Amino acid sequence: MNFLKKMAITASAIAMLSVGAQAGEIKVGSAGGVTGPIAELVAAIVKGRQIATEHVNSNGGLLKGDTMKLVIADSACDPKAAVDAGNKLVNVEQVVGIIGPSCSGATNGMVSSVTIPAGVTVLSDSATAPSISELKDKDTVFRASASDAYQGKAIADMVWKAGKKKVAVTYSNDDYNAGIANVFVKEFKALGGEVTGNQAHEPNKASYRSELSTLAQGGPEALALFAYYGSSGITIVKNSLENGLFGKFYAADGMFDKSVIGQIGADNLKDNIWITQAASDTEDASYKNFAEAFKAAGGDPEAPYAAHGYDVAFLMALAIEKAGAADRTKISAALREVAGPEGEVVRPGEWAKAKKLIADGKKVNYQGAAGVNDFDANGDVTGLFSVNVVGDDGNWSRSMLK
Amino acid sequence: MDALYGYMLYGISLATMGGIYAVLTLGLNVQWGFAGLFNAGIAGFFGIGAYTTAILTTSATHRHIGGFEMPYIVGFLAAMLICGVIAYLVGKVCLRLRSDYLAIATIGIAEIFRLILKNETWATNGPRGVSEIPKPFEHWPEPWNQFGFLLLVLVVVAIVYVLVEVARKSPWGRVMTAIRENEPSAKAAGKNVENFRMEGFVIGCMIMALAGALMAHYLKFVDPNATDPLLATFLVWVMLIVGGSANNKGAILGAFLMWVVWSATEIVTSRLPDELAIRAAYIRIFLIGLMLQIFLQKFPQGILPEKRPDVAKSNGNAETKMAD
Incomplete structure (x- = not known):
């Protein structure tokens, strides 16, 4: 031994x-x-x-x-x-x-x-x-x-400040997106906004027309979309624009990718989509x-x-x-x-x-x-978020969300 | 902040993890040591056990299916049962493959399990994992809760050891050895080789699932990364080879020994300057590979080589009762 x-x-x-x-x-x-x-x-x-x-x-x-x-x-x-x-x-x-x-x-x-x-x-x-x-x-x-979950609150604030009072919500049925969507709905209602429809969707479907036409009822001004761009997000934006169901979109960082612009087109998205992202304020x-x-x-x-x-x-x-x-x-x-x-x-x-x-x-x-780093009761921080819009050059342009 | 008290607590955690690995290694010993089945997908069966008990024993949450709040014993038994059924189905497909092909197939199967656990978010909470799993004795004060859990692990190790040891010495165990050493002659002696291999495979996987269940309760959390093959497959193989395959005592010794080597080396490497300490983390992985090489080349039988049961004592009646 x-x-x-x-x-x-x-x-x-x-x-x-x-x-x-x-x-x-x-x-x-x-x-x-x-x-x-x-x-x-x-x-x-x-x-x-x-x-x-x-x-x-x-x-x-x-x-x-x-x-x-x-x-x-x-x-x-x-x-x-x-x-x-x-x-x-x-x-x-x-x-x-x-x-x-x-x-x-x-x-x-x-x-x-x-x-x-x-x-x-x-x-x-x-x-x-x-x-x-x-x-x-x-x-x-x-x-x-x-x-x-904090991103949901950040988006709710952004939508409210943009003057939108009535929105429809759809989210991909996974923990991440469902979590953000739940917080968004709660916070948006707390601000005084109205959620005209709130529906989960299964990712990877070929078309979301039927879900979207249901959601478009009740006169929403925009669609709050919580999804990954690849599995359902791009299809939902495309279906909405093709059928004239929604024209404005608010989304979380699951939707942030170059391929969103590539597949839908910068002209279609300019001034129509806002995507938040966790970020540091470089200024x-x-x-x-x-x-x-x-x-x-x-x-x-x-x-x-x-x-x-x-x-x-x-x-x-x-x-x-x-x-x-x-x-x-x-x-x-x-x-x-x-x-x-x-x-x-x-x-x-x-x-x-x-x-x-x-x-x-x-x-x-x-x-x-x-x-x-102001910790809340759970020991969490709210963090900083940036918002991405389509800039004049046809690419994403980022600014801090205040 | 008494240093000795700290070492004692660390000792308990070493022994607990070592014990859980001992159960895993005993499971592998049934497959490789007894039946000569090369299972390279240990992590998959381990993961099934961990997730089964995790989902059955946690309280209701919106993150994954569950809310059953079953007692621990149900979690353990269900983990073994479900894993046994899955292992049977896997065995039906894979066990006819020769040893090296079986290894490739089981790696693939473990990867499939891992991807299912990662992607079926509705059931498993996907990459975010299952949290707040209850832990036996956790309401006892420190350090007794840790002692309690260690005791539970050691009792499980002892029970599994006794059962596996009885099996090894029984006629069933000797048929296994015969198949491992010379499959055609076992067949010629009228043994149903396929059935025996299936039994060895399923029993081994069930023991692995039991280890997975213990681990889930110990960590209080599982996610798909817990089925990473480095710590859940390859380390277990090294433990068995170092300890001595086909020897149950060797399997247990190898598990404790290698876990101590794996865990305690970091206490040394964390004393290096930061840059080196980060690199040394990889050296620990290298060290495990090196030990495997040394043992395979210099001591292929491990620290405690296989001991065949004494034939003279157990001839006669047992032979005639032998299953075929």
């Missing part, structure tokens, strides 16, 4: 390596799908987290000059791996809090099985599934990216701070969720500073205090300023690169 002996030696070596944190080092778990299906995206997200950590450490560090140390754990976008990674971070590394993981599934597994029972605060940068809002999490699960001062630092480090600041990655690491540092100790039980409450909406605005890179404000006992309101 020579092999077993070697294994025993390896195991004891591992145990010795991992005894306790070094003095003056505060560990934060950095879980992410380093391997697995979204590994390329995660590389940029992790880079964002690292840059935020460097900003913290090179501007005075945490508390009394302690360094913030991110401990990487591979959640592989797989709930099995994420639970294992979470167990190591919480129990072996004894981290103060965890940022990540990347995928909604990995987040769901890790928080349900590990961190909620252990009372460790998790702040995810890219999990967007609505089911995470509903977890009974003792206020320990937060995220810096908007739940998909915002916070984003510019982040983008400059990210570019200087050799990255592309427009990489998906890289800005969110920066924000979660910075927020976690602020929460530790606010809590005044590397105490995992205090992070959740502290996180709410540094995220706003009240207090003096702190932007990416302004660690020294934030540290001073907290030392002086003033309130801090971190406005992140990816948007304001």
Whole structure:
């Protein structure tokens, strides 16, 4: 059993390596799908987290000059791996809090099985599934990216502001689109609008004429369309235009693709379709701070969720500073205090300023690169959305939705 | 934040995952170790078990079918039963294939299952997965709930081990070995080879489904990524080969050992500088492949080689009762 002996030696070596944190080092778990299906995206997200950590450490560090140390754990976008990674971070590394993981599934597994029972605060940068809002999490699960459901509210506001009072709704019968549609209907009615018809449709049908002619009754001014462009969205727009049933369309990001213009024609869509999308406001001062630092480090600041990655690491540092100790039980409450909406605005890179404000006992309101991080009761943020219309050049033209 | 307490909790999680993998590996041992069936679609059967119990035991939600709120035991039994039926149908189509072709066919079948779970959104919530699965003992205080679940897993491992061990020593097990070693001579001895292979395949798949069900309750969440072949098929193969195929103790040893290697290596790699730590995540995968190579080439029988049951003790009556 020579092999077993070697294994025993390896195991004891591992145990010795991992005894306790070094003095003056505060560990934060950095879980992410380093391997697995979204590994390329995660590389940029992790880079964002690292840059935020460097900003913290090179501007005075945490508390009394302690360094913030991110401990990487591979959640592989797989709930099995994420639970294992979470167990190591919480129990072996004894981290103060965890940022990540990347995928909604990995987040769901890790928080349900590990961190909620252990009372460790998790702040995810890219999990967007609505089911995470509903977890009974003792206020320990937060995220810096908007739940998909928020887009429904954003669209409702946009339609109402455009002066449309009566709309018909149709959605592809899947979790994502149904979720957005439900929120849209609720919010639009709350604003005072009227929903003349609301019908689910099955994707991949050859024609939607009968559904659309039913929906066109009652005098709707526009169609709110929640579908994927490929499986039903393009067909619905085509059928509507061909038969003169609907002329104006409001849609969520499932409809955003070049092929929509390609197949329906820019002339037909110009001034007739508005498609929302989750986005960062590239004109915002916070984003510019982040983008400059990210570019200087050799990255592309427009990489998906890289800005969110920066924000979660910075927020976690602020929460530790606010809590005044590397105490995992205090992070959740502290996180709410540094995220706003009240207090003096702190932007990416302004660690020294934030540290001073907290030392002086003033309130801090971190406005992140990816948007304001005012957490609601579920620990969610509303996020920022852009709207895409067909521009003069016949391509999509994007502007921020305010 | 007591470090020792933390290590103990981590130890519990290692043992729990190791135990679930031990059940999976025992299932594979029935197929490969006993009957010589090369099943490369473990993840598929594992996924069926996980989703079955997930849907049966969760409370009502608008995300997927369900709201049955069945007791755990119903979830476990239904997972095994449904997987058994599906395995029978798969076996009808695939089992006549020779070993390497069977491997290709089962990879394909596992992929089909994964795509069904991903796309039949009305039933499974598609890529978003099934969340808020209840976990046995979860209302007990820490750390007793974790101990409770570990105990449940270990009890399941023990029951499966005893049953599989009895089967191995029985005439049924010896027919299996005969088929594995020399199919024409088993046939010549009047054994219905196809039936025996089917039995081995179905029983193995049912055990895999049981492991899937345990995993679903442990994670409290399943999604199609949980049936990713790396951690649900190939790792299981490595566990069996390293532990010793056709030896049930070896299967269990291999499962615990490889899970500890897989999980604990990250504690070392996470101490590297960030850039290296990210790359080291891939080295862990490489390490698993390397171990498989070393064992296949240097110790093809694994740590605990196969031990044939003692023929002298069990001749006589048992032979005449042997099923054909």
